[in-house]
Amino acid sequence: MSNLLESDVVEAVLEAGVAAGSEFVEIFVEDVARRSVSLDDRRIENLASSRDRGVGIRAVVGDRVGFAHTSDLTLESLLAAVETAAAAAVKGIEPSPGVSADPQPAPAISPTVQIDPAEVPAADKVALVRAADEAARAEDDAITQVSARYAETRRRIQVANSDGVRSEDDQTRTQFSVTAVATGDAGQQTGSESIGNSVGFELFDRNDVTELARHAAQRALTKVNARPAPSGTMPVVIGPGSGGVLFHEACGHGLEADLVKKGASAFAGRVGEKVASELVTIVDDGTMPDEWGRYAVDDEGRPAARNVLIEKGVLKDYMWDGLRARAERRPSSGNGRRQSYRHLPMVRMTNTYLAPGDQTPEEIIAGVDDGVYVARLGGGQVNTSSGDFVFGMTEAYMIRDGQIAEPIREGQLIGNGPKVLQMIDAVGNDFEMGPPGTCGKDGQGVPVGDGVPTLRVTELTIGGTSA
Amino acid sequence: MTPEELLVLATDICSLAGDDEQMEVAVSAGSSTSVRVYGGDVESYTSADSSGAGIRVIVDGREGFASAGTLDRPILEGLVSDARDNAMFAEPDPFAGIAEPDDVDPVEVDAWREETLELTADERIARALEVERRVLDGHDAITGVRTATFSDAHGAAALVSTAGIRATDRSTSVSSMVQALAVDGERSQTGFGWHGGRAPSEVDFDFIVERAIGRSTGLIGSAKPESATVDLVLDPQLSATILGLTAGTLGGDRINKKRSPFVGREGESIASPLLTLSDDPTDARSVGAASTDGEGLACRPVPLISAGVLESFTWDSYNARKAGTRSTGSAVRGTRGLPTPGVHALSASAGTAGSLEDLISSVDLGVYVYSLAGLHSGVNPVSGDFSVGVEGRMIRDGSIAEPIGECTIGSTLQRLLLDISAVGSDRTYMPSGVAAPSMIVSGVRLSGI
Numbered sequence A: 001m002s003n004l005l006e007s008d009v010v011e012a013v014l015e016a017g018v019a020a021g022s023e024f025v026e027i028f029v030e031d032v033a034r035r036s037v038s039l040d041d042r043r044i045e046n047l048a049s050s051r052d053r054g055v056g057i058r059a060v061v062g063d064r065v066g067f068a069h070t071s072d073l074t075l076e077s078l079l080a081a082v083e084t085a086a087a088a089a090v091k092g093i094e095p096s097p098g099v100s101a102d103p104q105p106a107p108a109i110s111p112t113v114q115i116d117p118a119e120v121p122a123a124d125k126v127a128l129v130r131a132a133d134e135a136a137r138a139e140d141d142a143i144t145q146v147s148a149r150y151a152e153t154r155r156r157i158q159v160a161n162s163d164g165v166r167s168e169d170d171q172t173r174t175q176f177s178v179t180a181v182a183t184g185d186a187g188q189q190t191g192s193e194s195i196g197n198s199v200g201f202e203l204f205d206r207n208d209v210t211e212l213a214r215h216a217a218q219r220a221l222t223k224v225n226a227r228p229a230p231s232g233t234m235p236v237v238i239g240p241g242s243g244g245v246l247f248h249e250a251c252g253h254g255l256e257a258d259l260v261k262k263g264a265s266a267f268a269g270r271v272g273e274k275v276a277s278e279l280v281t282i283v284d285d286g287t288m289p290d291e292w293g294r295y296a297v298d299d300e301g302r303p304a305a306r307n308v309l310i311e312k313g314v315l316k317d318y319m320w321d322g323l324r325a326r327a328e329r330r331p332s333s334g335n336g337r338r339q340s341y342r343h344l345p346m347v348r349m350t351n352t353y354l355a356p357g358d359q360t361p362e363e364i365i366a367g368v369d370d371g372v373y374v375a376r377l378g379g380g381q382v383n384t385s386s387g388d389f390v391f392g393m394t395e396a397y398m399i400r401d402g403q404i405a406e407p408i409r410e411g412q413l414i415g416n417g418p419k420v421l422q423m424i425d426a427v428g429n430d431f432e433m434g435p436p437g438t439c440g441k442d443g444q445g446v447p448v449g450d451g452v453p454t455l456r457v458t459e460l461t462i463g464g465t466s467a
Numbered sequence B: 001m002t003p004e005e006l007l008v009l010a011t012d013i014c015s016l017a018g019d020d021e022q023m024e025v026a027v028s029a030g031s032s033t034s035v036r037v038y039g040g041d042v043e044s045y046t047s048a049d050s051s052g053a054g055i056r057v058i059v060d061g062r063e064g065f066a067s068a069g070t071l072d073r074p075i076l077e078g079l080v081s082d083a084r085d086n087a088m089f090a091e092p093d094p095f096a097g098i099a100e101p102d103d104v105d106p107v108e109v110d111a112w113r114e115e116t117l118e119l120t121a122d123e124r125i126a127r128a129l130e131v132e133r134r135v136l137d138g139h140d141a142i143t144g145v146r147t148a149t150f151s152d153a154h155g156a157a158a159l160v161s162t163a164g165i166r167a168t169d170r171s172t173s174v175s176s177m178v179q180a181l182a183v184d185g186e187r188s189q190t191g192f193g194w195h196g197g198r199a200p201s202e203v204d205f206d207f208i209v210e211r212a213i214g215r216s217t218g219l220i221g222s223a224k225p226e227s228a229t230v231d232l233v234l235d236p237q238l239s240a241t242i243l244g245l246t247a248g249t250l251g252g253d254r255i256n257k258k259r260s261p262f263v264g265r266e267g268e269s270i271a272s273p274l275l276t277l278s279d280d281p282t283d284a285r286s287v288g289a290a291s292t293d294g295e296g297l298a299c300r301p302v303p304l305i306s307a308g309v310l311e312s313f314t315w316d317s318y319n320a321r322k323a324g325t326r327s328t329g330s331a332v333r334g335t336r337g338l339p340t341p342g343v344h345a346l347s348a349s350a351g352t353a354g355s356l357e358d359l360i361s362s363v364d365l366g367v368y369v370y371s372l373a374g375l376h377s378g379v380n381p382v383s384g385d386f387s388v389g390v391e392g393r394m395i396r397d398g399s400i401a402e403p404i405g406e407c408t409i410g411s412t413l414q415r416l417l418l419d420i421s422a423v424g425s426d427r428t429y430m431p432s433g434v435a436a437p438s439m440i441v442s443g444v445r446l447s448g449i
Helices: A007-019 A075-090 A122-139 A209-224 A244-255 A257-261 A322-327 A361-366 A417-422 B003-014 B073-088 B121-137 B205-217 B236-248 B252-256 B317-323 B356-361 B413-418
Strands: A024-040 A043-061 A064-070 A143-161 A166-184 A187-197 A232-238 A282-285 A306-311 A351-354 A370-382 A388-400 A403-409 A411-416 A424-427 A437-441 A444-452 A455-463 B021-038 B041-059 B062-068 B142-161 B166-184 B187-197 B228-234 B277-279 B302-306 B346-348 B365-373 B385-396 B399-412 B420-423 B439-447
Touching (some): A007 A024, A007 A043, A043 A075, A043 B073, A064 A075, A075 B041, A122 A143, A122 A166, A122 A209, A187 A388, A209 A388, A244 A257, A244 A282, A244 A306, A244 A351, A244 A370, A244 A388, A244 A411, A244 A417, A244 A444, A257 A322, A411 A417, A411 B385, A411 B399, A417 A424, A455 B439, B003 B021, B003 B073, B003 B166, B041 B073, B041 B121, B062 B073, B121 B142, B121 B205, B142 B205, B166 B205, B228 B236, B236 B413, B236 B439, B252 B317, B365 B399, B385 B413
Parallel strands (some): A043 B062, A064 B041, A232 A370, A351 A444, B228 B365
Antiparallel strands (some): A024 A043, A024 A143, A143 A166, A166 A187, A282 A306, A282 A351, A370 A388, A388 A411, A411 A455, A424 A455, A437 A444, B021 B041, B021 B142, B228 B439, B277 B346, B385 B399
């Protein structure tokens, strides 16, 4: 891949930043092209494409960061940006040189995709969303509405800093989602499915969108016949895959070094302590091949890594970005990410999962007399400082006498992250990654993956709508 | 760039349209600055210029769209061809098209405050530091501030189309936010305070500080409550949240696709007679006020619910054509996205039930709601099913009692609207653009222990 910015321009800007008094200067160049096709109400509703290219320049003095970004890539504009960034950082502070530099990572780049989506004719993408529409509608007459969306992103980045980092990456992501609406006597219900990988159009050689559409339709049909979820506290078995979002939200965020350092985490100061059941091992792994949250280098130019956060219940380490790691004189864990060149990097997760155990899913369910089985967990919200969370259940069933029983709908799972970690009493030998996600933090969204095996929590609160 | 310069650029690009093409060109440019402070010092200071363009082309009823984060002339010309390419594969739709000018004249809304452009770096930093310091000094239980920010922006936009639309717009904005941390045994409680306006003088810093302190310290010792049927007391911000969700289900796109619990219910009573709700972008007191909508048509007042009766949905031009009605000037969009029907300046009428304190003292068993969690996953805009997490304080015999958390309320949006039992006289314009009073919603199921 050719550099987005010529190296003499990069060096000139870095030099200017240092000359202006910065202890650390970084240039982040990004070029993103997106295309999407969406279908709704039997109609190809929208074909859209977008292009974004720009540079974010960060200058650091002490704990102060000056940041300026521009979509104008001329040397003149970049020098103005680095002056602005450095001036903001230097303001009123004497530089204190001598902070140790990060070791320079080996150059790395994401593998070339097999089929570049940009080379695939639009007609093929249109055919995919149509096929999903037809398959979902064919599933049952009660399916009254279908929407489907295809999207591709190619993001090329280049990072250089005054510590000697010179990195680049070329990231392609392809995704597909379908939502079906079923209408019954009790009103309308929706069912959704989505897939997404850090791969090209070969995603559709590996996945059949008509099967995905049928699953979405079945989920809507199940819910239309479901009764409202009960309310109360009971044992909950979470099925493989989508439950990973719970650990991402309720535990992962509390293990991000920026939140920990500000005392905004329930896990602050607890490395080496037992914070979870012995059955719990949680890993964040930016190197998982093809996964949605994968990359070769992070948005600070450091290689992605596999980081064990909790091992057999014991807190091993937090996740780090370059700036916090630099201040602590330790290596970054490759978790410095940003939504775009317009944003400052911060500590973010990649692919976060709870490692499988050795019980079969059947054994785990059989251990519950009266509880809830969550086949699919939806979106949620967490208060990172208290650890309290709320998640929607998008497909769930009652468990009665050790068997999965009737479906329930529209309930929320309420609990506390650190408490839930202690209350996991069974972990399955199955494992799946969940659907592709977008993690939001301080207004920035980045693609993330998560996954879990089947697992059981001794007690969670279900907030249902049944009387 | 000035609105006039943007108008010239958009007109230039729109002139590339062929005889058989409809084209709409939206362009915008602006600058923003944001300072974050932590521990008595600047954590980051960000300044940026940004621009964007979005081009919509319709050929033979086929629509295509392309956008970019730049105003470079060659790239804009490239967008025209991208939009045309995209249109080739779209489905022909007899209703597709850009907005045709109608006979409603825009009401001039001045959203520009020179004062905002005069802010200096030192002033921004001083304001953010002061918010942080006031929160830290404001209460013994406050142990930290996760972040305090001060942000301001100014920008201009222009929209030009082959139908003869020529609209411009410019605005300034300022906001400040703080997240307070209060120690609560082994855990901590977060309190979020935020306010904004068009100029620094419109930002209510006292509100930000008091809100962050009150919300974090007010939750200390919170526990899961016993399940019960309660009255919810919502302050203007929380009322605005519920009413905003309601307005979301009244969008003409959802109605056409039959994805709303209120499809086909115009003229029917869907809410308590105490509720009157409209979208009024001509009310300049709202920061959501605007002269023209996302398709360049004049913004106008849209009555949504009058004394509980459903009056109207919100329509953009495409959905209005499809439904056989006229646009209500309700298209909302960013430069880089397509317009959809929505609200600009949602407004609920004041009631007669007095202040928030009056509402609280009228409740025997209730919850004074601090925040609702999981609105995204817990509210189904198709069925209206509603199940969200709640934090706040119990109300017992008219007084604020113990703090609660880790619990949910379950209902439906339809039920909540019908069960509004009191509307306060304290209608407030909020920095979100919504104007709303406090409200009580009666007989809601609270699930805890």
